[in-house]
Amino acid sequence: MFLLLLIPLVPWSTANAQAVESQLFPETGHWVVGETLSYYQNMPEANFTIGNPFTELFDVTRGTRSLKFQYFDKGHFEYYPENPPGMRVRLTPIGSLLLQHSKGLPLHFELPVDSPVCQSFTETGHPVCYTFPEFFRQCGGLRSFSYPISGFMLEGDCLVQYFQFAPHRLPITNSRGPVCIIDTNSLLSTQLP
Secondary structure (H helix, E strand, C coil), X not given: CHHXXXXXXXXXXXXXXXXXXXXXXXXXXXXXXXXXXXXHHCCCCHHHHCCCECCCCEEEEECCEEEEEEEECCEEEEECCCCCCCCCEEECCHHHHHHHCCCCEECCCCCCCCCCCEEXXXXXXXXXXXXXXXXXXXXXXXXHXXXXXXXXXXXXCEEEEEECCCEEEEEHHHCCCCCEXXXXXXXXXXXCC
């Protein structure tokens, strides 16, 4: 009888433990977990705009600060555990980094601000034109890409426009065709010092 009275007083630790959501990406064999997974799942067209992970979440020390990163095909997540919930995961501004080292030829042409083929961004002064605005809206807009930070540039046989979080490219031979996001990790390894 004595034993039966003690059992309810013992805390049940597994009942109180919170399960951390996780997902294995079989294409790469890497996991995305917790708040990083939640951020990924809430991005429109995440598999297309960010791609698959090719690292786990890892620590990087910069000065006295330790940061956490996770690399994906087309973007990087930064994790800041000290921030309030909902603001702990951010996209790395890879487009800004790549634009600094771009070897593209800037194209200078004027499009009317009220052109039906353009969407204006007064915040940066760069319009988004042709098939780029539709792609931008369908794939999450400002949340996925942030603002345009360049006009059009010619890089190889593609029109490229840089956004804070990712550059977009449109093959010139198919100017009405689909816009795609550049695989930023291959660019980072070849363009950055």
